[in-house]
Amino acid sequence: MALPFYVPPQQMMQDKAEYAKAGIAKGRSTIAMEYRDGIVLVADNPSLSIYKIAEVYDRIAFAGAGKYSEFENLRKAGIRHADLKGYMYSREDVTAKSLANAYSQVLGTIFSQEVKPLEVEIMVVEVGAEEQPNQLFRISFDGSIYDDTGFSVIGGRAEAIQLAVKTRHRPGATIEEALAWSLDSLEQGGNQRIPLETLEVAILDSHRVGRRFRRLLKPEVERLLPARSPS
Amino acid sequence: MPFRWDDPGSSFSDFLAAYRQQFPAGPGSIPLPASQPSLTPAGSGHAAWLPLPRGTTVLALCYGDGAMVAGDRMATEGYQVADRRIEKVFRADDHSAIAIAGTAGPCIELARLFQVELEHYEKLEGAQLSMEGKANKLAQMVRANLPLAMQGLIVLPLFAGFDPKVGRGRIFKYDVAGGRYEEADYHATGSGGKDARTTMKKLYRPGLSRADALAVVLEALYDAAEEDVATAGPDLIRNIFPTVKVIDRAGLTDVDESQIRPLMTRLIEQRRRG
Numbered sequence: 439m440a441l442p443f444y445v446p447p448q449q450m451m452q453d454k455a456e457y458a459k460a461g462i463a464k465g466r467s468t469i470a471m472e473y474r475d476g477i478v479l480v481a482d483n484p485s486l487s488i489y490k491i492a493e494v495y496d497r498i499a500f501a502g503a504g505k506y507s508e509f510e511n512l513r514k515a516g517i518r519h520a521d522l523k524g525y526m527y528s529r530e531d532v533t534a535k536s537l538a539n540a541y542s543q544v545l546g547t548i549f550s551q552e553v554k555p556l557e558v559e560i561m562v563v564e565v566g567a568e569e570q571p572n573q574l575f576r577i578s579f580d581g582s583i584y585d586d587t588g589f590s591v592i593g594g595r596a597e598a599i600q601l602a603v604k605t606r607h608r609p610g611a612t613i614e615e616a617l618a619w620s621l622d623s624l625e626q627g628g629n630q631r632i633p634l635e636t637l638e639v640a641i642l643d644s645h646r647v648g649r650r651f652r653r654l655l656k657p658e659v660e661r662l663l664p665a666r667s668p669s
Numbered sequence: 670m671p672f673r674w675d676d677p678g679s680s681f682s683d684f685l686a687a688y689r690q691q692f693p694a695g696p697g698s699i700p701l702p703a704s705q706p707s708l709t710p711a712g713s714g715h716a717a718w719l720p721l722p723r724g725t726t727v728l729a730l731c732y733g734d735g736a737m738v739a740g741d742r743m744a745t746e747g748y749q750v751a752d753r754r755i756e757k758v759f760r761a762d763d764h765s766a767i768a769i770a771g772t773a774g775p776c777i778e779l780a781r782l783f784q785v786e787l788e789h790y791e792k793l794e795g796a797q798l799s800m801e802g803k804a805n806k807l808a809q810m811v812r813a814n815l816p817l818a819m820q821g822l823i824v825l826p827l828f829a830g831f832d833p834k835v836g837r838g839r840i841f842k843y844d845v846a847g848g849r850y851e852e853a854d855y856h857a858t859g860s861g862g863k864d865a866r867t868t869m870k871k872l873y874r875p876g877l878s879r880a881d882a883l884a885v886v887l888e889a890l891y892d893a894a895e896e897d898v899a900t901a902g903p904d905l906i907r908n909i910f911p912t913v914k915v916i917d918r919a920g921l922t923d924v925d926e927s928q929i930r931p932l933m934t935r936l937i938e939q940r941r942r943g
Contacts (some may be wrong), residue, residue, distance in 0.1 A: 494793055514793055521681055521789045522688065525782070649788075 454555045458579035461557025462504040467593030467624060468561065470501065471607060472572050473616035474645040476565045480620040482628065483638040493642045493651035495520040495532045497565045503593030504558035504579070512541065512560055533648050534564030538575035546581025555579050559592040565642035565650055591623075599627030604651050613641070621663065623659055634659055634666060681789035682782055682810055682933035708750045719821070722751035723778055726893045726900040727758060727768035728857035729829035729840045730873070732882035735917035736829040736838030738766040739886045741861070741894060742909050743901035744773050753904065758912045762787045763920045765803060765830025771823040775814065781826050783807060804841040804849055812847025827858055831916045838916065861893030861900035868892040879915065883924065886913060887932050903933040921923030 468481040468490055476572050479501055481490040490509075491501045502509025510630050516537055524532045541560060549555045556579055564573045574586040584590075591600045602623035611619070617639065625632055639654040646652070654662070677684045727740035740757035743750065751773070758768045759780040766849035767783055769776035786806060791797050798806065807828050814824050828841040840852040855873055868889040877885065890911050894902035903910050910933060913924040 487795075489795065492795075517789065517792050518677065518684060521785055521792075522685070525681070525685070525785050 439475055451550075455486065455580060456550065458549075458555040458557050459484065462559050462579065463594050465503050465505075465594050467591060467596055467628065468501045468503055468621045469589060469591050469603060469623060470499075470561055470563045470574055471589040471603070471611075471616045471620050472574070472609070473611045473613050473615065476650065477563050477574070477642045478613060478616045478620065478640075479561075479563070479640045480617065480624065481638040482624050482632050482636060483663045484636045489638060490531050491638055491653075492517075493640075493649065494537065494562070495524065496529055496648060497567070497642060497650050498532070498537065498600050499563050499640065500535050501561040501563075501592065502558055503560070503596075505556070508556045509558040509560055512544070512556075512558065515544070516562070531568075534573045534575060535560045538577060539614045541577045542581045542583040544581075545577055545579060550581040559596070561590055561592050563590070563642065565644045591627075595629075599623050600628040617659070617662050618665070621666070634663065678808070679790045679793040681786045682806075682813075684789075686813075714916055720746050721822075721898070722746050722755070722773040724755060724757045724770050724773050724859065725902070726857060726859040726861035726865055726890065726897065727770050727827055728855065728862070728869070728886065728889055729768060729827050729852075730855040730869060730877075730882055730886055731829075731838040731840060731853070732879060733832040733879040734838075734879060735915065736766075736840060737882055737886050737913060737915050738768045738827070738829045739890060739911055739913040740768050740859075741890050741901045741911050742904075743899065746897045751859065753901065753907065755907055756912055758914050759784065760914065760921050761803070761828070761830070762791070762797065764797075764833065764916060765800070765828065766768070766914045766916060766921060767807070768825070768827040768829075769824065771825045772821075774820050775817060775824050776826075779810060779814070783810065783826075786810070799832055799834065800839055802828070804828055804839075804851075807841070808843060808847045808849035811843045811845065815846060818845040825858055827856060829916065830921075831918060833918065834917075857889065857893070859900075861890075861897030864896040864900075865889040865893040882914075883913065883928070884932060884936075887911065887929065888936060889935070903930075903937075905934075 464668040465667060466482040470477055479491045479499060483490050490511050494500045497597045500513050500516055502513060519540055520532045520537060558579055560577050562575045566572045574590040576586055576590050576592060589603050606619040637659060639659050641652055642650045643652055677687060722744040724744050725741060729736060729738045738758050742754050744752040744755040758766055761767045761784055767780050769780055787798060807826060811824060823845055826843055832839045840856055842850050842852055842856045855869045869885060872885045891902055894900045910926050910929045915922050915924055
């Protein structure tokens with residue numbers, strides 16, 4: 439049997455990371471931003487039926503960037519994890535922290551053991567109960583996990599968009615402000631104008647009871663962004 | 670439905686069964702119904718003798734704008750009261766409710782599992798199950814409980830809701846073997862079910878208003894409590910009243926105790942006068 443060529447681990451990891459980054463860089467971005475009454479998630483998404491933002495549990499939402507088939511699998515696995523845990527224990531025992539950890543483990547294992555890493559970057563956000571703070575977790579293709587405050591950005595030009603958000607975001611914003619800032623930042627970072635038709639928006643509304651996740655449809659987005667609506 | 674061999678599909682109960690097969694000693698795990706050890710030493714006996722709380726009367730009724738589901742609040746254990754405030758009617762999702770009669774433990778468990786089932790499907794698929802789909806899934810879940818039912822742990826749900834596709838309320842009843850039957854107007858099950866049905870038979874009219882339907886529902890439960898020892902009437906001392914949930918196009922709402930109490934008091938007054 440022929441011996442495989444020796445590739446130093448540093449080289450192998452670097453190659454995989456570059457491959458994954460290139461895959462993610464092709465995709466568009468998603469922003470999660472805290473506002474006065476919860477968290478708003480905004481994605482630049484030309485499809486009306488294939489979502490990048492999704493509900494996971496009562497207070498938890500998921501967003502994915504990169505390769506759709508891969509983050510869609512992660513989304514489903516997350517929902518199964520959350521529903522199983524909530525059914526076996528109780529609904530309040532399902533937390534973004536444990537879910538983010540589970541994602542981190544899976545992505546980390548795949549990155550180090552599989553030939554092809556996942557070309558995804560994902561976000562798990564949770565709106566806090568009563569006085570509890572919100573939580574924004576970002577998990578990278580290699581399983582590294584970031585605990586963001588105020589806002590979080592994943593996808594193609596995440597760094598440029600992050601800088602753009604930083605100059606705008608203030609705590610205690612209204613939904614209108616947070617939505618406008620997110621859209622401006624996506625446009626500035628991506629260096630292109632985004633029509634409202636290709637905007638996917640959802641909120642985790644802390645004032646709701648039970649399932650806090652809600653998609654904002656086009657008329658509502660138009661109402662919240664009067665400066666951008668066609669009329 | 671599983672599409673690939675490694676995809677567990679969109680059903681939570683199927684996923685749970687597979688999970689329990691894979692991790693039999695997992696957190697909170699209970700054996701699968703099929704491998705459930707016999708509850709009686711002989712193996713062929715009946716668990717009906719077990720001192721387990723049993724839920725009694727529940728009913729559902731279609732009215733002009735949708736459906737109503739209601740139940741009394743009693744659970745019995747043989748000839749004893751097991752619980753005076755048990756809840757037997759549960760919200761399944763925004764447009765349907767499930768009411769249960771039978772052994773309280775597995776009944777409440779089924780209702781909880783069914784709630785997760787519907788929410789799980791909705792989140793995974795990004796769309797709600799149709800009313801027909803929900804009713805069929807519930808039939809399969811009742812059927813999965815058959816081995817336990819044969820040992821006396823009977824679970825008999827009543828499923829009702831508003832079907833936006835046909836624009837009216839719909840009611841489904843079940844048998845322990847997973848038989849699923851649609852009722853056009855009303856149905857009641859549990860120990861006082863027959864008595865509640867008799868009252869509804871006399872008072873039911875198609876297209877009842879919400880207020881009239883509520884009065885019929887409460888009178889049916891009142892009669893069931895009069896005729897059946899295991900069904901409780903309104904408890905004016907402890908302030909316990911039946912649970913009623915109303916489902917229409919806008920969604921599911923609980924009828925508040927403040928609405929039920931005056932109707933019950935009026936009913937009692939009518940009966941007193943004769």
